[in-house]
Amino acid sequence: MMPKRVFITGAAKRIGADLVYRLSRDGYDIVLHYGVSQSEAQGIQKTLEAQGRSCVLVQGDLTNSEDVHNLVQAVRAVGPLNLMIHNASLFVPDTLATVTWQGLQDHLAVNAMAPLMLMQGLWEQTDHIVTILDAHTHLHHQDFLSYTLGKHLLERLTVDLAPVLSPKTRINGIALGPTLKGVRESEGHFQAVVDQSNLKKATSVDDVYAALMALHQSPAITGEIINMDGGYATQMRL
Secondary structure: OEEEEEEOOOOOHHHHHHHHHHHHHHEEEEEEEEOOOHHHHHHHHHHHHHHOOOOOEEEEOOOHHHHHHHHHHHHHOOOEEEEEEEEOOOOOEEEOOOOOOOOOOOHHHHHHHHHHHHHHHHHHHHHEEEEEEEHHHHOOOOOOOHHHHHHHHHHHHHHOOHHHHOOOEEEEEEOOOOOOOOOOOHHHHHHHHHOOOOOOOOOOOHHHHHHHHHOOOOOOOOOHHHHHOOOOHHHHHO
């Protein structure tokens, strides 16, 4: 029997790392991509291998086209994938007044171009692709212009590629509202953002994993996006 295998980008920290542990616990062999967080990635690998699980590390700078090409080759060599998760993200503040060519290029590369190239290179050996999106893009994230543009593009790709990848591969997305406090964010600001949502409740990683598994275990769903944002997206329809 072939093992279940998942490839996840940006998985050495935060939500990505948490998903890795949960997927491994549920019987998946892991192909873990990281950028600069080598020690964290190696720590996860050591923990999982001590539990008798497989964890292959693949490193790459998602702003670098050669690195992305090499990632495709490295993951292809591991074997077929049941699931590919585009979790890696670049999230640096900028506005119309401060946006730069390089900053915009880097955000588009990490948040949309690299996922697209990885999908191009790997979809034929992948059963299901899930993109991690941002529900806040519906609310015009003015202080994160380049980030928002990249996530908008990845959301568009999630919908537009569904008929292209079918029937071999499904693709779906999960659009998150406030889930984990940002590294530059105070507890007070995080809670204020949560309180702006309809439900006034942050999304937990338990919620994210439940949505991921619901999509993954539903073979008739493709081209769909689940908003896990406490109702933020509905505010745009009022």
